[in-house]
Amino acid sequence: xxxxxxxxxxxxxxxxxxxxxxxxxxxxxxxxxxxxxxxxxxxxxxxxxxxxxxxxxxxxxxxxxxxxxxxxxxxxxxxxxxxxxxxxxxxxxxxxxxxxxxxxxxxxxxxxxxxxxxxxxxxxxxxxxxxxxxxxxxxxxxxxxxxxxxxxxxxxxxxxxxxxxxxxxxxxxxxxxxxxxxxxxxxxxxxxxxxxxxxxxxxxxxxxxxxxxxxxxxxxxxxxxxxxxxxxxxxxxxxxxxxxxxxxxxxxxxxxxxxxxxxxxxxxxxxxxxxxxxxxxxxxxxxxxxxxxxxxxxxxxxxxxxxxxxxxxxxxxxxxxxxxxxxxxxxxxxxxxxxxxxxxxxxx
Amino acid sequence: xxxxxxxxxxxxxxxxxxxxxxxxxxxxxxxxxxxxxxxxxxxxxxxxxxxxxxxxxxxxxxxxxxxxxxxxxxxxxxxxxxxxxxxxxxxxxxxxxxxxxxxxxxxxxxxxxxxxxxxxxxxxxxxxxxxxxxxxxxxxxxxxxxxxxxxxxxxxxxxxxxxxxxxxxxxxxxxxxxxxxxxxxxxxxxxxxxxxxxxxxxxxxxxxxxxxxxxxxxxxxxxxxxxxxxxxxxxxxxxxxxxxxxxxxxxxxxxxxxxxxxxxxxxxxxxxxxxxxxx
Ligand SMILES: Nc1ncnc2c1ncn2[C@@H]1O[C@H](COP(=O)(O)OP(=O)(O)O)[C@@H](O)[C@H]1O
Ligand SMILES: [Mg+2]
Numbered sequence: 358x359x360x361x362x363x364x365x366x367x368x369x370x371x372x373x374x375x376x377x378x379x380x381x382x383x384x385x386x387x388x389x390x391x392x393x394x395x396x397x398x399x400x401x402x403x404x405x406x407x408x409x410x411x412x413x414x415x416x417x418x419x420x421x422x423x424x425x426x427x428x429x430x431x432x433x434x435x436x437x438x439x440x441x442x443x444x445x446x447x448x449x450x451x452x453x454x455x456x457x458x459x460x461x462x463x464x465x466x467x468x469x470x471x472x473x474x475x476x477x478x479x480x481x482x483x484x485x486x487x488x489x490x491x492x493x494x495x496x497x498x499x500x501x502x503x504x505x506x507x508x509x510x511x512x513x514x515x516x517x518x519x520x521x522x523x524x525x526x527x528x529x530x531x532x533x534x535x536x537x538x539x540x541x542x543x544x545x546x547x548x549x550x551x552x553x554x555x556x557x558x559x560x561x562x563x564x565x566x567x568x569x570x571x572x573x574x575x576x577x578x579x580x581x582x583x584x585x586x587x588x589x590x591x592x593x594x595x596x597x598x599x600x601x602x603x604x605x606x607x608x609x610x611x612x613x614x615x616x617x618x619x620x621x622x623x624x625x626x627x628x629x630x631x632x633x634x635x636x637x638x639x640x641x642x643x644x645x646x647x648x649x650x651x652x653x654x655x656x657x658x659x660x661x662x663x664x665x666x667x668x669x670x671x672x673x674x675x676x677x678x679x680x681x682x683x684x685x686x687x688x689x690x691x692x693x694x695x696x697x698x699x700x701x702x703x704x705x
Numbered sequence: 706x707x708x709x710x711x712x713x714x715x716x717x718x719x720x721x722x723x724x725x726x727x728x729x730x731x732x733x734x735x736x737x738x739x740x741x742x743x744x745x746x747x748x749x750x751x752x753x754x755x756x757x758x759x760x761x762x763x764x765x766x767x768x769x770x771x772x773x774x775x776x777x778x779x780x781x782x783x784x785x786x787x788x789x790x791x792x793x794x795x796x797x798x799x800x801x802x803x804x805x806x807x808x809x810x811x812x813x814x815x816x817x818x819x820x821x822x823x824x825x826x827x828x829x830x831x832x833x834x835x836x837x838x839x840x841x842x843x844x845x846x847x848x849x850x851x852x853x854x855x856x857x858x859x860x861x862x863x864x865x866x867x868x869x870x871x872x873x874x875x876x877x878x879x880x881x882x883x884x885x886x887x888x889x890x891x892x893x894x895x896x897x898x899x900x901x902x903x904x905x906x907x908x909x910x911x912x913x914x915x916x917x918x919x920x921x922x923x924x925x926x927x928x929x930x931x932x933x934x935x936x937x938x939x940x941x942x943x944x945x946x947x948x949x950x951x952x953x954x955x956x957x958x959x960x961x962x963x964x965x966x967x968x969x970x971x972x973x974x975x976x977x978x979x980x981x982x983x984x
Contacts, residue, residue: 369855369862373851373854545844545845548844548846548850549843551846551854552843552850552854553829553836553838554840555843556822556829556830556833557830557833559819559821560833562821563818563820563822564818564819564820566817567817567819568819568830569774569775569801569802570773570801570805570811570817571805571810571830571831571893571894571897572802572805572806572833573830573833574800574802575802581838585840627821
């Protein structure tokens, strides 16, 4: 538990809280106010991006539990998102399950499938595990593309709009649905890593032999990490099914797995807050680049022609720059800034 | 330090003092063509500090790894006694985490800490076998998960106090000095409330002052809790000073086993080890 230096606690209970200083509470209050004001300050387009970010945050947190906290690399993110999306969509459109129930079942199913595809991790590490998870990605993609039963032969699933969502206030209503769900999901992930379960994941990551020697059942820890991680990813996939109102395999390809890996690397491996920052960064950057590109394109037509290529190049350069400047990600940059302010004007 | 009243016992073994707690017999361990251990067997008595000595590559660490389940000998066994001494467990047939659950705790020759975690988190991990790890309760935090965190802090704080680790509580262990890391590793083994403590060269690579401190801590733990210790150590002065019994390995064979005085007088030992040092 990273407690701010120079803070002394009178009870263990106080020490275990997530926030200790007035500054930390103040920042939380500021974020909450911001989150409450955002939907009224943004237009529909940007609110739509905010909603995509909220969904991506849940998926990034899930992936970070596995990759950043447990040290098990995964290229199967896209596949697990697909499992969540297809399961919830099929259950609510064809089995007639109420949406919340369909989402919960989708979480459990994805967790189960995740645990299953996590079994190779009991034997494989590093690059070999990456290849094994790549295989699980491709197997899931193969199934959702070729198994006609899933889409009743149409190739995609149309998900009816939630009954209480109006066309004019679509994005706003979704914002108020997604915000609390994402908030609770992030908080729960944070909780895991102040308990013995989360610590056992990090022990496996840091030193698996010592973890075994102090009594961590590595098999159990790894399978649980895959299941827990996939549960979050399944939730993210299920939410995207109802939000986008269609489920097609194109949205769950290997690119998506790589994009999510980039999110948690840029944000900070092994950091819940980092997953959030990374998701925001990776979802916001393309939108901002488009915006800037269009403005510039008005005066220089060349930019409009080449916009997609330029966008990709800048996107790539931005990520590399980040990694070179601070390999531990945005979360690390942020905590250095906080320390700087807290100790100002004294530098240690 | 010893004057302070600690609430938690650091020894979970109930085997009567003087009875055997660990019987190692006929262990043979090979790595391809290399015979790391050849018919090694001896008995460790409850309440003893039992030293295992021998030149580099003699098979000391390998022997400890067999006892804690990390290596699987081709032949022979290590049997742990629990309860009143009548209950036996064949350690050589159990996976490491089950052996830890029996109270066998250890440190490693090359520090094997969880380097990104803080001292406190490392020590809390030492409590792993005593804690529950339900997914739902962990997600919720409030309730059982938090109560558990609080209730296990008691013993962890006592060990932090015993080993003078207070200033480093919230520091990531990777950032600490070598000597401190060695102490954290001892602490992580202690909070498990061991029935048997295996220490692989806890003083290796230390200067004489740090060595003295570490020897003091090991003795404190032994006196305070009466926990049985198997100690691998190179420094002969330390070994002869603090151990009740000494086993000597040379090229994977047990060449002597007895009290420090007996071992010192043993001609095979003098030739293989003690004598070699003088030349
Ligand atoms: N994991 C291993 N793989 C191959 N050989 C090993 C392994 N562990 C130990 N050995 C060999 O076993 C012998 C004993 O090593 P070790 O137990 O580390 O000795 P000590 O701890 O007494 O210095 C050495 O020859 C060493 O090379
Ligand atoms: Mg050794």
